[in-house]
Amino acid sequence: MRMVFRWFGEGNDHISLRDVKQIPGVEGIVWSLHDVPAGDEWSLKQIQDVKQQATDHGLHIEVVESVNVHEDIKLGLSTRDRYIENYIKTIEKLASVGVKVICYNFMPIFDWLRTDLAKELEDGSTALFYEGSKIHDIDPMELVKQISENSEMTMPGWEPERLADLTKLFEAYRGVTEEDLMNNLQYFLEKIIPVAEEHDIKMAIHPDDPPWSVFGLPRIVTNKENLQRILKLVDSPSNGLTLCSGSLGSNPSNNVAEMVREFADRIPFAHIRNVRIYENGDFIETSHRTEDGSIDITDVVTAYHENNFTGYARPDHGRHIWDEKCRPGYGLYDRALGIMYMWGIWDTLEKAKREA
Template sequence: MKSTWRWFGPDDPVSLEKIVQAGATGIVSSLHHIATGEAWPRTEILKRKQEIEAAGLEWSVVESVPLSNDLKKMTGDWQRHLENYKESVRNLADAGICVVCYNFMPVVDWTRTNLLYKLKNQSHALRFDLSDFAAYDVFILERTNADQDYPEAVLDRARERIAAMGPEQREALERNIIAGLPGGEGSYDRDSIRQEIEAFIALGVEGFRDNLFHFLREVIPVAESVGVRMCIHPDDPPFSLFGLPRIVSTAEDARKLLAEVPSTSNGLTLCAGSFGARGDNDLEGMVREFGPHIHFVHLRNVTREADGSFYEAEHLGGDNDMVGLIRALLDEERDRSSAGRPDAHIPMRPDHGHLMADEFGQEGTNPGYSYVGRLKGLAELHGVLHTLTVLRQS
């Protein structure tokens, strides 16, 4: 597997020099300064690529070329945004960057309720707590009929939580949920997020899926013609939030979108932490079924709770069998090598890391993207990869 590292560009507190020292050989990056819906100019792509290559690294994966809400809803300026998206894909191909990660999550991108969840070893992890989320949705945002989307036991805990929160705690919860996390696109206030939620709910699950399929039918042929492999990221978390339709949460969802436009260019980002937040997603089985379409891998683990809550565990801890998953991915790489595929080595990155050591309390650290936590995670993953590779050769 190809070891990569997410870098948010020149303003990222983690320098390219430190990334080289961590043992990564590829970079996962995006042009966050280009407004969502606008085309990525060749000059800006090449500028970023040259910055990365000057450090002795390669730009392996784009994460992400984001889709605007207009494009996801097929409203407003969506047709111009669609043509701009195609142009961005062509321009990336011209620059030799051929793996593009994207997502089709409505309104909110990846979502957590607690960015500093203290673990037993005193490091801090990201956490999604369903009761805290319900407390925000029902009692702070006051979304219409929100209480109908939660079990009574969750609502009871939500009432207790909201009653115990002071103004600062409520503001922090709202900030975590709707102000946008690293790599997400945009932020909201209460009025604007209510409006977007209502618009997406009106589409319904199948209406929203139809919009994704339209996007695929338009973009995948372009990607295929220029040698780009598109890889959709699953919903994070992989279930409905705010009553919204979520359509990339399960193996069945993946099966449908891959069948809609059969092409190697129509692929998946296998995010172990996102798909793995559902106990009914068999990660190793998904690799065996969808392997030829897996173009990018996020290796992250979670500890799940009965109500759907979870926290981000050690990379080799948690509820998902990381060793078994990596073994399955190595099997897929072996099959690709035997078939002569040029993309036999799948790019992976250590997805998120705990906040620990001297980084705790430092300003500017992106939630989930500490240096030391990801350095630790990548080293552990390298250990697994090396061991499995040696065992195969013996």
């Protein structure tokens, strides 16, 4: 297991690379060019700048999260080939500086959805929270209208400046089925996977978060059966998974450790975090500790160890603790604690293996 840490870049992240370097066992950053719009070709100069920043602190940039997929590709519009060509050029540039894994997602409109960015837990920390009653059976167009008319009504990802675009996108997705979306993903993969193979890049699709339909939008990266199908769309080692325990695990029907054991050879990148699921299906993110949530993180890490996992792993979202002012879900302190929890499990398993 090769530990990495998500970093949003100078000027975008309160965490410094000096901070990251001090977390035991972390060897690289998970990064992106967040100012580049989805569909645009990435600049080699900007890519090289990030590499130099990481190298100056003894860190690598072998994992990118994410090279975002333009909505026209997901929708299967006639304009998609132009955006796919830009995606291919970006893959080639990333390979030239040593990138090995590109994480991406195929979620329509939202790449994740929560209803509260700072829900308080019993210990006084706060975390990302999903309240189903604010999502289920609600017409998104009505919600856009309500937010437009009420400046005090807010929801993450529904900022006033984004409402016009949301309206257009919801209209574009009317009538798009899960089968349509799966076909559009296959078209995309058929174009990019041969390029990824040529450049020794692993494409790693991220699960939908949460792993079910929201606002009537199709979602296809949701369960074991769909993961099996996606890997067969283009059956190549370069067509892989970013297995996210928190995204998939927010549906109690998904056994994350079982998925790790089944798909181990097609997981170049692991996101490891815990969530607590309530009886009504709402969920909140917790510490990584197994006892604090609904996912058996100990078994998840054990599943990776049993399969001699040599891919990259990172702590995913963390709580906001010790009064840290940070990007929601991406503080330094709780994610660093999560890393040490994972290393504790891993090192114990390694010792038992040596002594067996």
